[in-house]
Amino acid sequence: MTDDRIDKWAAAADHLLKLAVLLAEEPGVIRLDELPNWLRMTAAERERQGDTGAAELLNSWADRLEDQNT
Secondary structure: OOHHHHHHHHHHHHHHHHHHHHHHHOOOOOOHHHHHHHHHHHHHHHHHOOOHHHHHHHHHHHHHHHHHOO
C-alpha cells in the first residue's frame, strides 16, 4: 500500500473512530438508517478539504451500509 493510500485510509478511519465514540457516548443519537448519510456528509467535508481519497472511502462505506440495510 502506498503512503498516499495509507494517509487516505487513516483520515477516513479517524472519522469512523470519532463517529464510534459519539455513538458510544450518546447511544441512539444516530439511527442506523441515518449512518450512511452521516458518512456522506463527512465525505463531502473531506472532499471540500481536497482529500478525495478519504471521501471516496467514506462514500464506499456508506454504500456498503445501505446495501446491508436493504
